[in-house]
Amino acid sequence: EAGVAQSPRYKIIEKRQSVAFWCNPISGHATLYWYQQILGQGPKLLIQFQNNGVVDDSQLPKDRFSAERLKGVDSTLKIQPAKLEDSAVYLCASSQRQGSKLFFGSGTQLSVL
Amino acid sequence: GESVGLHLPTLSVQEGDNSIINCAYSNSASDYFIWYKQESGKGPQFIIDIRSNMDKRQGQRVTVLLNKTVKHLSLQIAATQPGDSAVYFCAENSGGSNYKLTFGKGTLLTVNP
Numbered sequence: 001e002a003g004v005a006q007s008p009r010y011k012i013i014e015k016r017q018s019v020a021f022w023c024n025p026i027s028g029h030a031t032l033y034w035y036q037q038i039l040g041q042g043p044k045l046l047i048q049f050q051n052n053g054v055v056d057d058s059q060l061p062k063d064r065f066s067a068e069r070l071k072g073v074d075s076t077l078k079i080q081p082a083k084l085e086d087s088a089v090y091l092c093a094s095s096q097r098q099g100s101k102l103f104f105g106s107g108t109q110l111s112v113l
Numbered sequence: 114g115e116s117v118g119l120h121l122p123t124l125s126v127q128e129g130d131n132s133i134i135n136c137a138y139s140n141s142a143s144d145y146f147i148w149y150k151q152e153s154g155k156g157p158q159f160i161i162d163i164r165s166n167m168d169k170r171q172g173q174r175v176t177v178l179l180n181k182t183v184k185h186l187s188l189q190i191a192a193t194q195p196g197d198s199a200v201y202f203c204a205e206n207s208g209g210s211n212y213k214l215t216f217g218k219g220t221l222l223t224v225n226p
Contacts, residue, residue, distance in 0.1 A: 004156070042202050042216030043157065056213060091156050099212045104156030 002026065004105035006092050012111045018080040021108045025073070025094030031055075032069055033102065034077050035091040043091055049075065050098060082112045125223045132193045134220045136186040136203035145206035147214070148177060148188045152199045160188070160201075190222075198224045 005024040013019050025032050030051050035043035046065065047057040051072040060067070064083070069075040079086055089107040126132050138146070144165040149157035163170045163177045163186075170177050176189040186203050200219040207215045 040218070042204070042218055044216070045213060048213070056208070056211065093156070099210075101159055101162075102214070104158070106154065106156050 004092055004094050004103055006090075006105035006108055008108055009106070010109050010111075012113065013082055014113050015084055016081040018078065019082055019110060020076050020078045021090050021092075021110075023075045023077070023092030023105060025075070025092070026103055029094035029096055029103075030072070031095045031098050031100075032075050033093040033095075034067055034075070035093065035104075037089045037091055037107070039088070046077070055098070079110075082110075084112050086110060087112045122218070123221045123223070125225060126193050128193060128195060128224055128226050130193055132188075132190040132197070132222060132224075134188045134190075134201050134203075134222065136188075136217055138184050138186065138203075138205050138217075140205060140207050140215075141181075141184065142209070143205040143207055144209070145212075146177070146179060146186050147204045148175075148186075149202045149204060149216075150197075150199045151202065151219070157202060193222075193224050195224045195226055198222055 007022050032049045034046045036046050037043040046060045047067045048055040049069040052069050065079055067077045089109050091104050091107040093102040093104045095102050147162040148160040150160050151157045161172045161175050161177050163179050168179050174191045178187045200221050202216050202219045204214045204216045207213055
C-alpha cells in the first residue's frame with residue numbers, strides 16, 4: 001500500500017515570498033491533516049479536513065496560511081507571505097476516518113531566509 | 114490548559130537493555146493516547162495506542178502503561194536495538210469525538226551497540 005506522498009521534499013525561500021506544499025493521502029482515506037513541526041518540538045496541528053470540508057483550523061494563522069482539499073483527495077498548503085518563524089517541517093497525515101490511526105508523510109522541510 | 118510533555122529529553126541505553134520513556138499530560142479529559150516513533154528525515158510512525166479505560170497494553174517488544182491518577186504515560190521497549198534509535202513522542206486526544214491530537218516535545222532515544 002502506498003503511503004502519504006508529499007512534495008517538495010525541501011524548499012528554501014526568502015521571507016515575504018510565497019510557497020506551496022502538496023500532499024496526496026493514502027487512497028480511500030477521508031481525513032487529512034497538516035501539521036507544523038518546528039525543530040526540537042512535536043508536531044502541531046494546523047488544519048484537519050474530513051473529505052473536502054474543514055473540521056478544525058483553529059491553529060492555522062489565517063492571515064498568511066491557507067489550505068484546500070478540492071475533490072476530497074489531494075491537498076495543498078500555502079504560505080503567503082512567509083516569515084522567518086515559518087521555518088519548519090510541514091507534515092501531512094491521513095486516516096481512514098476521524099479517530100482512526102494516522103499515517104504521516106515524510107514532510108516538506110521549509111527554510112525561510 | 115492542555116499540554117503533553119516528557120520528563121526526559123534524551124535517553125541513552127545499551128543494546129539489549131530495556132528502555133522506558135515517560136510522558137506527563139495535563140488534560141484529565143483526554144481519552145486516547147498514542148506513542149509515535151520519528152526517525153531522522155521521516156514522519157512520525159505509529160507504535161502503540163491505549164484508551165483511557167485501560168491501564169496497560171502490550172505490543173511486539175513494546176508496552177504502554179497509563180496511570181490516570183497522576184496523568185502519566187510510559188513506553189517500555191524490551192531488548193532495545195540500534196534500530197530503535199529515534200525521537201519518541203506521546204500524543205493525546207484532547208478533542209473528544211472531534212479527535213484532535215496534541216503532541217509532546219519528544220524524547221531522543223540513542224541505543225549504543
